[in-house]
Amino acid sequence: MFVLNGTSELKRVLVCPPTYLEEAAPINEISKKYADQPLNRKKLTAEFEQLVEAYQQAGIEVEQQTATPEMTNAVFARDFGGCVKEGYILGRFKKELRFPERRAYENKMKKLGVPKILEIKEGYFEGGDFAFLTEKVIAVGIIDRTDQKGFEELKAGLAHFGYEVYPVPADPRYLHLDMCFNLVDDHLAVAYKEGLPAAFLKLLEKLEIEIIPVPEEAIFKHGCNLESLGAKRVLSLKQNTEVNKALRAHGMKVIELDITETLKAGGGPHCMTFPLQRG
Template identity: 75%
Template structure:
């Protein structure tokens, strides 16, 4: 078994250092704001190492994909696909800037011995749009980078294994589902509810998932881009003070990281992490 859901104990992750992330390419609403200023390489490296250190402190095994010069955005390891109990889904990038990552991550997963059970070949699908709601229920965002064709390919592949897969359309400005919704524990999520469809909110209620609400502005400051470690623990950003306090009040241990430079390229801790094992 590889990844049984989104909130079980995280034991093994795949990441990639930001070695060639020199500037914020204008491929999302956040990065557009910073496209004309170079990114601070030392800060990027330190922020990545802080994430790795947090994982190691939590006894989580860390794998690294060493990037190539053409893989400027590979630090956002989440996006190449998704992992379930049976193996992994190889997605398909929409932005040409990220095309080179696909083969590199596919080769890495083969080297790690994790079987590819689905490959998106026609549509688009990125891992930032993939969210477990429970062990057999999965939500897939339809925002900027995943389309209906890609969704249908993933849903058809997963249905063979008994998963129920639901589409979650939302404003393309939010980029990925993990920017406006993230499950933290089995029955607790952080989200911007006004930006999510009524059908999805109804499903969350049916599954007894409580929402800690954030304002729309928080999406663009990575207020929802958190990484659950399981056992009521989560990695969050130091700047997410209101969200972090609400999580603490719900009995969650919050591990705060002072990440600011990486965010300028459009991704946070959740984007930087591809789970390989949750059990």
Template identity: 70%
Template structure:
């Protein structure tokens, strides 16, 4: 088994160091605000914080070795989505990320994770892939995943017993994981007003409580959290209100002091591709 769901104990992940992330490419609303060069020493230190958090939690970390033409590969989440049986290879929309696709596919082959399907017509990025339950998956249709990509995922997963739902939201939010994130079996952080009514009804049906955030929190990575299981979640030090709300609900919050990496448009969830969970 590879990835059972979105909140069971995380035991193995795939990441990539920000070796060639020199400047935030203006490919999302956050990165457009930061045209200045990024500070490499800080980026590497922030990546090490994530590695240290995983080491402390007993999570094995695999690493992709980036090349100069894969500057945004630090956001490992985006190349696809992983389930119990294997993974689905996505299809990047932005040219700056095209080279990552083959590199990550080669890495998954090296790691022995079978490819169930791949999106070749349309687009799909892993930041739009979210478990709601073991056999219930939500796929965001925002800026980087489209209807064709969604249909490929649905066609691949439904024969395996999965229910697959689309979630249409504002393209400015980039990925679903920027405005919605399941952090525990019955708990999520989300900007409710930006999500469709039918999705909110589905969450209610599944008995998932939402810790609400304001729209501005999306662009400060207030929802971009990484569940590591056993009621533990990796968050950002700056997410004070969210972190306090999580602790009030019994969550163990591991805070990272990350600010430089965020300028490129991604947080802890974006930086993590789960390989084994459950």
């Protein structure tokens, strides 16, 4: 078994150091703000090491992708695809900047012994849009990097394995679903409710998933970009003071990361993590 769902115990992850993330390429709303500012190499490295250390201290095995000059944004390992119990889905990037990552991550997954059960070939699909709601129910954002065709390919492919896949259209400025919605425990999520479609909110209600609400500006400060470790533990950012307070009030153990530089490129802890084994 590889990844059972989105909130059971996380056991193994794949990450990539930000070795060549030298400036915030303006490919999303956040990175546009820092497009003319070179990123602090020393700080980027320290933040990545902090993430790795947090996983290791939590007893989670960390695998690393080798960084190469042509893969500037590979630090956001989540985006090359998705992983379920049976194996992984190879996505398809929309931005040319990220094209070299696809085969590199495919080769890495082969080396790690994770079978490819599905490949998106016609549309676009990125892993930041992939979210388990239960073991057999998956939400997929159709926001900026995943399109309708990619969603349909994913839905049809996963139907063979018994998964129900639901679309979540939202404002393209939000980039990925994990920027405006994230499940942190079996029946608890953090989200900007007003930016999510009514049909999706009804589905969450049906599945008895409670939402900790955040304002729209929290999206662009990575207030929703959290990583569940299972057993009521979650990685969050130190700057998410209100979100972290609310999570603790719901019985969650919040592990705070003091990450600020990597965020300028447009991604947080969830974006930086591809789950390999959970359950």
